[in-house]
Amino acid sequence: MTDQRLETPVGSAVSVRPPGFHRPDWLTPRGAVRAIGTGNLSLIGALAVIVAIFAWLNDGYLDPRNIAGIGDAVTVFGLLAIVQTVVIICGALDISVGSQAGVASVVSAMTFTAASGSAVLGILAAIGVGVLLGAVNGVIIVYGRVNPVIATLATLAAFKGLAQLISGGKAQGFVLDNDLFIFLARGKIIGLPVPVVILGLVALAVHVLLKYTDIxxxxxxxxxxDTAARLSGININKYLIAVYVLAGVVAAIAGILLTARTGSGQPVSGSEGLELKAITAAALGGCALKGGKGTVGGTLLAVVLLGALDNGLNVVGVNTFWQNVAQGSLLVAAVVIQQRRGGERAVGLPT
Structure with missing residues (x-):
């Protein structure tokens, strides 16, 4: 029997691994790309380009105070984008989240005033209203058998009108003489603004819910x-109502932060147009508008990208109306990319 030995050139390095050792897949280049996702890598690349362009155009863009301002500015619509992600993954849509935030903002401020300055009661009242409005959406869609887009388009107008009715169309109350609302608006936790921390906690909770639970x-x-889900025993009606209630609760949290930031309940100002930004962020983050696909991480990246773009346009003095043009263009681009990736036939054109 011959003695076979592994010979290596003198001076060469030999990698010795213990028996049974396997390099984790995410440590390899391909594994890292799979872990991050090609869509997220595209967003990171786009964000890097945007930051580089605006930093070149204006030296103050990368100032720590400006970066903190971007983080604070994206929190309200970021919360709505996170919960919109859940709704879209479920195969639905909620166009009314901005109006729900407006109602919650007004209710939190008016309850605070009526309850002799009790911020806790104001916050609880706003969350209760969020549960109610979300349930209304869910019941209309499930038991009224109304398409989610049509149903929430109707409640978008209805909730907006409700906020204006109960407030008389004007900002209500003044909350910036209360320590809790001041903390929500301007406080810091481990050096981070409280609104950013709240956004992070909500995002983490939703991520865990979607990725690690049966729900x-x-x-x-x-x-x-949905047909296969129904045949497997999933109660789709209960899930839809629960998802819309969750959307209402998170929209209420966004409304509370809006009240804390502006110092009063805002029926329309500050909440109008938030639904478009939320949907845009979710679509850019990789949510398939037909449902079944999307991640919280992708949506958060898109939220940061939109915030960096809006802030950059402001910093370099571009007319704010161009922000709407940019958001609309990004939404169209995101949907077109989804259609192409999915191989879906163009409407009205031959296959």
Missing amino acids: GRNIYAIGGN
């Missing part, structure tokens, strides 16, 4: 194929 897997299943 999350069922939400993906409903959006991916």
